[in-house]
Amino acid sequence: MDKKYKRVILKLSGEALSGGKGHGFDEATVIGVAGQVKRLVQSGIQVGIVIGGGNFWRGRSNPDMDRTKADQIGMLATVMNCLYTSELFRTTQLKSVVMTPFAVGAMTEKFSKEKALDYMAQDTVVFFAGGTGHPFFSTDTAVALRALEVEAEIILLAKNVDGVYDKDPSIYADAVKFDKIALNEVIEQKLGVMDLTAAIMCLEHGIPMLVFHLNHKDSIINAINNESDKHVSSTMDGTLVYI
Numbered sequence: 001m002d003k004k005y006k007r008v009i010l011k012l013s014g015e016a017l018s019g020g021k022g023h024g025f026d027e028a029t030v031i032g033v034a035g036q037v038k039r040l041v042q043s044g045i046q047v048g049i050v051i052g053g054g055n056f057w058r059g060r061s062n063p064d065m066d067r068t069k070a071d072q073i074g075m076l077a078t079v080m081n082c083l084y085t086s087e088l089f090r091t092t093q094l095k096s097v098v099m100t101p102f103a104v105g106a107m108t109e110k111f112s113k114e115k116a117l118d119y120m121a122q123d124t125v126v127f128f129a130g131g132t133g134h135p136f137f138s139t140d141t142a143v144a145l146r147a148l149e150v151e152a153e154i155i156l157l158a159k160n161v162d163g164v165y166d167k168d169p170s171i172y173a174d175a176v177k178f179d180k181i182a183l184n185e186v187i188e189q190k191l192g193v194m195d196l197t198a199a200i201m202c203l204e205h206g207i208p209m210l211v212f213h214l215n216h217k218d219s220i221i222n223a224i225n226n227e228s229d230k231h232v233s234s235t236m237d238g239t240l241v242y243i
Contacts (some may be wrong), residue, residue, distance in 0.1 A: 004224060007046040007120065009128075009147040010037070010156045011139070014055035014081055016214040020160075023055050029215065030085055033158075034092045036220040037125060041094065045224075046120035048150055050128045050143040051085060053077025071135035078139060079104055082129035095124040101133030113149050120150070140198035147207055155202070155209045156223060157193070162213035163239035164193055180240040183209070193241060203243065212238030 012033070019026025040047055056077035062070060079100060086096040097119055099111040108129060109115065116126050131142040147155050161169060162177070164186065169175040183203045186193050193199065193211060202209065212223045216237055223238055 005045055005153045007048070007150060007152045008040070008154050008156055008224075009048045009050065009143055009150070009152040010158060010220065011143040012049065012051045012085075012158050012214065013160060014052040014077070016158055016160045017051065017081065017085065018055040020215070025055070025081075025084055027088065030088045031092065033085070033214070033220070034089045034094060036218060037089070038092055038094050039221060040224070041123050041125065046123075048116065048120065048126045048128055048146060048152065049082070049085070050139055050146060051078055051081040052139045053081060056080065068135040071131075071137075075102075075130045075133070078131060079108065079129040082127040083107060086125075086127050089125060095122070096127060097124055098127040098129050100128075100130035102130055104130070116150050126150075137197065138195045140194035141201070144194070144198040144201040144207070148201065148205055152207070155207055156220060157209050157211045158214035158220065159211060160213065160215070162216065162237060164191055164211050164241065166191070168192075178239050180242060183241050183243055186241060206243045208243055209241040210238055211241060 015022055017026065017029060018024055019029040037047055053074045057073050079098070082098045086098050089096045098108040099116060100108040101111050103110060111128065119126050128142065128146045131137060131139050132145055143155060164178045164181055165175040166178070166189070167175045183199060187196065187199050187203065193209070210223045212219050219237070
Protein backbone atom coordinates (compact mmCIF):
# COMPACT_ATOMS: atom_id res chain seq x y z
CA MET A 1 0.00 0.00 0.00
CA ASP A 2 1.36 3.41 -0.99
CA LYS A 3 1.60 5.89 1.83
CA LYS A 4 -0.47 8.82 0.58
CA TYR A 5 -1.15 10.46 3.91
CA LYS A 6 0.77 10.99 7.11
CA ARG A 7 -2.27 11.27 9.40
CA VAL A 8 -5.95 10.45 8.92
CA ILE A 9 -9.09 10.51 11.04
CA LEU A 10 -11.52 7.63 10.61
CA LYS A 11 -15.17 8.19 11.56
CA LEU A 12 -17.17 5.05 12.30
CA SER A 13 -20.90 5.10 12.89
CA GLY A 14 -22.19 3.10 15.80
CA GLU A 15 -24.72 1.45 13.50
CA ALA A 16 -21.97 0.30 11.14
CA LEU A 17 -20.16 -1.35 14.07
CA SER A 18 -23.31 -3.31 14.83
CA GLY A 19 -22.85 -5.20 11.57
CA GLY A 20 -26.32 -4.43 10.26
CA LYS A 21 -28.13 -5.37 13.47
CA GLY A 22 -28.68 -1.70 14.29
CA HIS A 23 -27.73 -2.07 17.94
CA GLY A 24 -24.89 -3.44 20.07
CA PHE A 25 -21.68 -4.77 18.52
CA ASP A 26 -20.72 -7.24 15.84
CA GLU A 27 -17.32 -8.58 16.84
CA ALA A 28 -16.44 -9.82 13.36
CA THR A 29 -17.07 -6.34 11.93
CA VAL A 30 -14.84 -4.69 14.54
CA ILE A 31 -12.06 -7.25 14.06
CA GLY A 32 -12.26 -6.61 10.32
CA VAL A 33 -11.84 -2.88 10.91
CA ALA A 34 -8.89 -3.57 13.22
CA GLY A 35 -7.16 -5.62 10.52
CA GLN A 36 -7.47 -2.80 8.01
CA VAL A 37 -6.34 -0.13 10.45
CA LYS A 38 -3.35 -2.31 11.34
CA ARG A 39 -2.33 -2.31 7.68
CA LEU A 40 -2.57 1.48 7.61
CA VAL A 41 -0.39 1.81 10.70
CA GLN A 42 2.14 -0.68 9.36
CA SER A 43 2.39 1.40 6.17
CA GLY A 44 3.32 4.46 8.25
CA ILE A 45 -0.04 6.22 8.41
CA GLN A 46 -1.05 7.69 11.77
CA VAL A 47 -4.68 6.96 12.65
CA GLY A 48 -7.20 8.63 14.95
CA ILE A 49 -10.74 7.29 15.27
CA VAL A 50 -14.07 8.84 16.26
CA ILE A 51 -17.08 6.55 16.79
CA GLY A 52 -20.71 7.55 16.97
CA GLY A 53 -23.09 6.20 19.60
CA GLY A 54 -26.16 5.42 17.50
CA ASN A 55 -26.03 1.68 18.18
CA PHE A 56 -26.87 2.53 21.81
CA TRP A 57 -28.39 5.99 21.95
CA ARG A 58 -29.18 9.08 19.95
CA GLY A 59 -30.12 12.49 21.28
CA ARG A 60 -33.46 11.99 19.53
CA SER A 61 -34.06 8.62 21.21
CA ASN A 62 -36.41 10.24 23.72
CA PRO A 63 -37.90 13.51 22.43
CA ASP A 64 -39.35 14.25 25.87
CA MET A 65 -35.95 14.21 27.58
CA ASP A 66 -33.96 17.37 28.25
CA ARG A 67 -31.60 17.79 25.27
CA THR A 68 -28.54 18.38 27.43
CA LYS A 69 -29.10 15.16 29.38
CA ALA A 70 -29.87 13.23 26.21
CA ASP A 71 -26.63 14.41 24.61
CA GLN A 72 -24.67 13.49 27.73
CA ILE A 73 -26.01 9.95 27.48
CA GLY A 74 -24.91 9.94 23.84
CA MET A 75 -21.40 11.02 24.83
CA LEU A 76 -21.17 8.06 27.21
CA ALA A 77 -22.40 5.75 24.44
CA THR A 78 -19.42 6.83 22.33
CA VAL A 79 -17.09 6.12 25.26
CA MET A 80 -18.46 2.57 25.53
CA ASN A 81 -18.01 2.07 21.79
CA CYS A 82 -14.43 3.31 21.88
CA LEU A 83 -13.49 1.23 24.93
CA TYR A 84 -14.88 -1.91 23.29
CA THR A 85 -13.30 -1.25 19.90
CA SER A 86 -9.97 -0.22 21.42
CA GLU A 87 -9.82 -3.45 23.40
CA LEU A 88 -10.52 -5.58 20.32
CA PHE A 89 -7.82 -3.65 18.48
CA ARG A 90 -5.35 -4.66 21.18
CA THR A 91 -6.21 -8.34 20.67
CA THR A 92 -4.82 -7.93 17.14
CA GLN A 93 -1.57 -6.53 18.58
CA LEU A 94 -2.46 -2.95 17.75
CA LYS A 95 -1.52 -0.34 20.34
CA SER A 96 -4.44 1.91 21.17
CA VAL A 97 -5.59 4.50 23.68
CA VAL A 98 -8.96 6.16 24.38
CA MET A 99 -8.97 9.91 25.00
CA THR A 100 -11.96 11.95 26.19
CA PRO A 101 -12.58 15.68 26.74
CA PHE A 102 -13.75 14.91 30.29
CA ALA A 103 -12.56 12.58 33.05
CA VAL A 104 -13.86 8.99 32.96
CA GLY A 105 -12.11 7.62 36.01
CA ALA A 106 -9.05 5.56 35.04
CA MET A 107 -10.71 4.19 31.90
CA THR A 108 -9.62 6.95 29.50
CA GLU A 109 -7.04 9.69 29.24
CA LYS A 110 -7.87 13.38 29.09
CA PHE A 111 -7.47 14.69 25.56
CA SER A 112 -4.60 16.95 24.63
CA LYS A 113 -3.20 17.59 21.18
CA GLU A 114 0.37 17.00 22.29
CA LYS A 115 -0.37 13.62 23.88
CA ALA A 116 -2.46 12.52 20.92
CA LEU A 117 0.29 13.36 18.45
CA ASP A 118 2.90 11.63 20.61
CA TYR A 119 0.80 8.47 20.70
CA MET A 120 0.20 8.48 16.96
CA ALA A 121 3.91 9.02 16.30
CA GLN A 122 4.48 5.82 18.28
CA ASP A 123 2.14 3.80 16.04
CA THR A 124 -0.67 3.95 18.59
CA VAL A 125 -4.24 4.32 17.35
CA VAL A 126 -5.98 7.11 19.25
CA PHE A 127 -9.72 6.86 19.87
CA PHE A 128 -11.36 10.23 20.44
CA ALA A 129 -14.42 9.43 22.56
CA GLY A 130 -17.01 11.61 24.28
CA GLY A 131 -17.70 13.90 21.34
CA THR A 132 -16.71 17.51 21.96
CA GLY A 133 -17.64 17.16 25.63
CA HIS A 134 -20.57 19.55 25.21
CA PRO A 135 -24.26 19.07 24.36
CA PHE A 136 -25.76 20.25 21.06
CA PHE A 137 -22.72 19.06 19.09
CA SER A 138 -22.72 15.77 17.22
CA THR A 139 -19.88 13.31 16.71
CA ASP A 140 -19.64 14.76 13.18
CA THR A 141 -18.56 18.02 14.78
CA ALA A 142 -16.21 16.07 17.04
CA VAL A 143 -14.50 14.40 14.08
CA ALA A 144 -14.04 17.74 12.32
CA LEU A 145 -12.69 19.30 15.51
CA ARG A 146 -10.22 16.49 16.23
CA ALA A 147 -9.11 16.40 12.61
CA LEU A 148 -8.27 20.10 12.84
CA GLU A 149 -6.56 19.76 16.20
CA VAL A 150 -4.26 16.90 15.21
CA GLU A 151 -3.75 18.33 11.69
CA ALA A 152 -5.14 15.32 9.83
CA GLU A 153 -4.98 15.47 6.05
CA ILE A 154 -8.29 13.75 5.36
CA ILE A 155 -11.39 12.40 7.11
CA LEU A 156 -12.48 8.87 6.24
CA LEU A 157 -16.26 8.63 6.75
CA ALA A 158 -17.24 4.96 7.04
CA LYS A 159 -21.01 4.67 6.87
CA ASN A 160 -23.72 2.10 6.19
CA VAL A 161 -24.20 3.58 2.72
CA ASP A 162 -21.63 3.41 -0.09
CA GLY A 163 -21.14 7.11 -0.75
CA VAL A 164 -22.96 10.41 -1.26
CA TYR A 165 -26.29 10.46 -3.13
CA ASP A 166 -28.54 13.25 -4.32
CA LYS A 167 -31.26 11.80 -2.05
CA ASP A 168 -31.69 8.95 0.38
CA PRO A 169 -31.04 5.68 -1.56
CA SER A 170 -32.88 3.65 1.08
CA ILE A 171 -36.06 5.54 0.19
CA TYR A 172 -35.65 6.53 -3.46
CA ALA A 173 -34.76 3.88 -6.05
CA ASP A 174 -33.68 6.57 -8.52
CA ALA A 175 -31.13 8.16 -6.14
CA VAL A 176 -27.95 9.13 -7.99
CA LYS A 177 -24.53 8.52 -6.45
CA PHE A 178 -21.69 11.01 -6.86
CA ASP A 179 -18.16 9.79 -7.63
CA LYS A 180 -16.92 13.14 -6.39
CA ILE A 181 -18.57 16.31 -5.17
CA ALA A 182 -17.38 19.63 -3.78
CA LEU A 183 -18.05 20.23 -0.11
CA ASN A 184 -19.76 23.55 -0.78
CA GLU A 185 -22.23 21.68 -3.03
CA VAL A 186 -22.89 19.19 -0.23
CA ILE A 187 -23.71 22.11 2.05
CA GLU A 188 -25.83 23.99 -0.51
CA GLN A 189 -27.82 20.88 -1.45
CA LYS A 190 -28.13 19.73 2.19
CA LEU A 191 -27.05 16.22 1.25
CA GLY A 192 -26.56 15.09 4.84
CA VAL A 193 -23.01 13.76 4.56
CA MET A 194 -22.38 15.23 8.00
CA ASP A 195 -24.07 17.89 10.07
CA LEU A 196 -23.88 21.51 8.92
CA THR A 197 -21.54 22.70 11.68
CA ALA A 198 -19.01 19.98 10.88
CA ALA A 199 -19.28 20.50 7.12
CA ILE A 200 -18.67 24.24 7.42
CA MET A 201 -15.65 23.62 9.66
CA CYS A 202 -14.19 21.26 7.05
CA LEU A 203 -14.91 23.73 4.25
CA GLU A 204 -13.36 26.68 6.08
CA HIS A 205 -10.21 24.75 6.96
CA GLY A 206 -9.80 22.75 3.78
CA ILE A 207 -10.26 19.18 5.01
CA PRO A 208 -11.44 16.72 2.30
CA MET A 209 -13.42 13.55 3.00
CA LEU A 210 -13.85 10.07 1.62
CA VAL A 211 -17.33 8.59 2.16
CA PHE A 212 -17.71 4.83 1.77
CA HIS A 213 -19.55 1.75 3.04
CA LEU A 214 -17.76 0.20 6.03
CA ASN A 215 -19.03 -3.32 5.44
CA HIS A 216 -17.67 -3.69 1.92
CA LYS A 217 -14.57 -5.90 1.77
CA ASP A 218 -11.36 -3.98 2.60
CA SER A 219 -13.36 -0.76 2.35
CA ILE A 220 -10.96 1.41 4.36
CA ILE A 221 -7.89 0.18 2.48
CA ASN A 222 -9.61 0.51 -0.90
CA ALA A 223 -10.83 4.02 -0.10
CA ILE A 224 -7.27 5.20 0.49
CA ASN A 225 -5.61 3.17 -2.28
CA ASN A 226 -8.08 4.19 -4.99
CA GLU A 227 -8.31 7.87 -4.13
CA SER A 228 -5.79 9.34 -6.53
CA ASP A 229 -6.00 13.06 -5.88
CA LYS A 230 -8.03 15.45 -3.74
CA HIS A 231 -9.25 17.31 -6.82
CA VAL A 232 -9.56 14.50 -9.38
CA SER A 233 -12.37 11.99 -9.84
CA SER A 234 -11.89 8.73 -8.00
CA THR A 235 -12.60 5.13 -8.98
CA MET A 236 -13.15 4.12 -5.37
CA ASP A 237 -16.29 2.39 -4.16
CA GLY A 238 -17.51 5.55 -2.47
CA THR A 239 -17.46 9.31 -2.91
CA LEU A 240 -14.64 11.83 -2.73
CA VAL A 241 -15.80 15.09 -1.11
CA TYR A 242 -13.18 17.66 -2.03
CA ILE A 243 -12.49 21.28 -1.16
